[in-house]
Amino acid sequence: MATRLSDVAARAGVSVKTVSNVINDYPHITAHTRAKVEAAIADLDYRPNVSARSLRKGRSDFIALAIPEMASAYFAELGAAFSRAAKRRGITVLIEQTEGEPAAEQMVLDGMRGQLIDGIVFSPITSSQAKISAAVGSGKPIVLLGERTTGGTFDHVAVDSVQAAYDATTHLVSLGRRRIAAIGVGGGGASGTGAVRRRGYRKALKAAGLPHDPALELAGTGYHRLDGAASMRALLELPEPPDAVFCFNDLLALGALRTLADAGLSVPDDVAVVGFDDIEDGRYHSPSLTTISADKDWLADQTVALLLERIAGSGEAARRNLTVPYTLEIRESTAG
Amino acid sequence: MATRLSDVAARAGVSVKTVSNVINDYPHITAHTRAKVEAAIADLDYRPNVSARSLRKGRSDFIALAIPEMASAYFAELGAAFSRAAKRRGITVLIEQTEGEPAAEQMVLDGMRGQLIDGIVFSPITSSQAKISAAVGSGKPIVLLGERTTGGTFDHVAVDSVQAAYDATTHLVSLGRRRIAAIGVGGGGASGTGAVRRRGYRKALKAAGLPHDPALELAGTGYHRLDGAASMRALLELPEPPDAVFCFNDLLALGALRTLADAGLSVPDDVAVVGFDDIEDGRYHSPSLTTISADKDWLADQTVALLLERIAGSGEAARRNLTVPYTLEIRESTAG
Incomplete structure (x- = not known):
């Protein structure tokens, strides 16, 4: 007993x-x-009996993190960073994979039904801005992650993806590359990751006085290695293949590198490759992957701190936007 | 309103x-x-109001999956498989990362405090068999995953790691390799992953009439790329380096491959490499990685089905052990 x-x-x-x-x-x-x-x-x-204690103080000390896909290395590493950041504050994170499905995202916006959680960090894919703005019914504090969700009514944390994509492309320009392709321009619809990063890519080409060639922009069907490998094959079949590729995440870049290896091409001599996310895989790959490295620990730590402020009812009343610091990590896939 | x-x-x-x-x-x-x-x-x-409905029917349709580390690709892919398997049955999975910490594992064994979940799938690292057996206080159904937990009082799902390690090692023997190293023998304590897989490795060497050389067994400090890279460096410094390496997970193998690339050695000609887990990274790596591929979708699907039987109070009363099917996937890191 x-x-x-x-x-x-x-x-x-x-x-x-x-x-x-x-x-x-x-x-x-x-x-x-x-x-x-x-x-x-x-x-x-x-x-x-902690649940009884929680009820007395009105808190469970659990928060939820809702992400589209946990087998994607970026989100897996981000989830781990959130777990650590919360644990430092005595909080437990429960992670839900939405797969970007409308019903799963709606459940998150509704406050995860009856779960005893104090607040939610949510990286939406399919929920429209209007739907997100309308979702205040549960009364649970929500902080949003990612490019899609600027301009709404919630607190929001994201990388400046336009600037980061501009920097990645400009790095390729600085190496003397002139036919710079982009893989992943179709991700997330009109206001999603693909559109935002494409804006930075095009801006950098324009700033460098390079022509914009639509044949060099590949949408692909997803953001996985498989899609990167297929897009790279399509690029190599062009009459005039690219001498550099900016992939909108590292998984796409790792798939592209596999295609280049299969084709017997040298990286970076024949084709230089840049990714986005700085997942561990890219650091250990041969060649190691040049990439945009957003500070995941900063992101997790600041987001948890902001959410806990909201849960406690403290902090500034106004909605807040946090911009995550990043660096361009130059490695073998562009520097040889 | x-x-x-x-x-x-x-x-x-x-x-x-x-x-x-x-x-x-x-x-x-x-x-x-x-x-x-x-x-x-x-x-x-x-x-x-779903929580009110849940209370009426006595269920929340949420289950928890407690894993040691979600940034480790195997667990990330497993978590995604569980999410899909549960969704097919109208259930939501919440994932908790324990980092193998005793306090976090105890919370899981105690039924995740007051969370409205119907049952738990738990992959323990530090909890002793005795502690796990004693943990029946919450009354929530629990299914255990992994090698550590055989012989207890709970339902249990695992790969036959001894046999799988035997098969992986025997594959290297069949290629004519004679100095076969093992990386990861220290993982998880006396009854953990490292000890169990080492048993299969040693058994295969013995069956092949090969000597057992303790210098070829590397414990390392963890199960990440970093540890695989360091262990491989140590092996290359031996007076007589190995001609093959069996790494007890794919991350170790990917780290080892990076060290071999840095040393200018050819895989598999100089050193053949086998991993364990079949994570996506290994399939796209150059060279692609030979590995033990346990069927993660089968694992997730059968485990969720078993847990739901327990939640419903149906199925056989006796404790059940499920053994996950696996295959040896032969790729470039051994087949050239």
């Missing part, structure tokens, strides 16, 4: 009320009494 | 009780009445 509060009280020689006061960290308890109760708790391996 | 049951009733011209009966799928409701209520629900975009 589980140890009860009264067992602890008997062992410590104090009242049940006193044990409860120690557990709930009330003031005006002498160090001596506290020590006695804590010793009894340790001796009996007593675990307070 | 949110639409209420009474709004739906007014719109449909029926009683609140009738609306409730339709929502809860009670019998004896005419098709005409049902259609009227469903039209009103659609018109008003009414969403039933």
Whole structure:
């Protein structure tokens, strides 16, 4: 049978009320009494009924992270960073994979139904801005991640993807490349990742005085290695193949590198490759992958801090936008 | 303001009780009445209070998956497979990363505190068999994953790691390799992954009449690319380096491949490499990675089915052990 509060009280020689006061960290308890109760708790391996405590303080100390796809290395690494950032604050993260499905995203916007969570970090794919703005019914604090969701009513955390894509493309220009392709321009619809990063890519070409060739922009069907490999094959079949490729995430770039290896082409001599995300795989790949590295630990830490402010009802009242710092990590796939 | 049951009733011209009966799928409701209520629900975009419904039927239709590390590609892919398997049955999976920490694992064994989940799939790292067996307090069904947990009181799903390691090693023997190293023998303590897979490795060497050289068994400090790269460097410094390496997961193997590339060695001519897990990264790597491929979709599907049987209180009463099918996938890192 589980140890009860009264067992602890008997062992410590104090009242049940006193044990409860120690557990709930009330003031005006002498160090001596506290020590006695804590010793009894340790001796009996007593675990307070946390859900009852949560109800009293109105919090569960759980938050949810809703991401489109956890097998995608970027989101897996981000999920791990959120777990660590929350744990440092005594909070547990539960992760839900939406696969970008409307029903799953709606459930998140509705506050994850009856789950005992204090707040939600949400990276939406298919939910429209209007739907997101309308979703205030659950009353649970929500912080949004990613490019899609600027301009709404929620707090929002994202990388400046236009600028980052501009920097990645400009790096290829600076290496003397003139036919720079882009893979992944179709991701996430009109306001999604693909469209936003394409804007930065085109801006950089224009700034460099390079022509814009639509044949060099590949949408692909997804953001996985498979899609990168297929898009790269299509590029190599062009009458005039590219001498550089900017892939809108690292998985696409790793797929493209596989196609280039199969074709017997040298990277970066024949084709230079840049990715986006700085997943671990790209750092260990041969050749290692040049990429945009957003600071995932910063992102997770700041987002959790912001969400906890909202949960506590503190902090500035106005909606906040946080921009995640990033660097361009130059590695073998462009620097040889 | 949110639409209420009474709004739906007014719109449909029926009683609140009738609306409730339709929502809860009670019998004896005419098709005409049902259609009227469903039209009103659609018109008003009414969403039933699911947590109240869950309490009535005693279920939340959420399950938890507790894994050590979600940034590790195997667990990320496994988590995605669980999400899909559960979704096919109308269930949502919430994933918790324990990092193998005792406090986090204890929380899982205690039933995830007050979370409204129906059951738990748990891949433990540090919890002892005794602790796991003692953890029946929450009454929530638990299914365990992985090598560590055989012989306990819970349902259990795992690959036959001894046999799989035997097969991987025997494959290297069949290629004429005679100095076959093992990386990852230290993972998970006395009954963990490292010890179990080492048993299969040693058994295969013995069956082939090859000597057992302790210098060829590397424990490393973890199961990541970094550890594989460091262990491979140590092996290359031996007076007599190996001509093949069996790495106890794919991340170790990918790290080892990077070290071999840096050393200018050819794979598989100089050193053949086998991994374990069949993560996507290994399939796209150059060279592609020979590996043990456990069927993650089978694992997720069967585990979810078993857990749902337990939640429903149906199925065989006796504790069940499921063994996950696997294949040896022969690719460029051994076949050239």
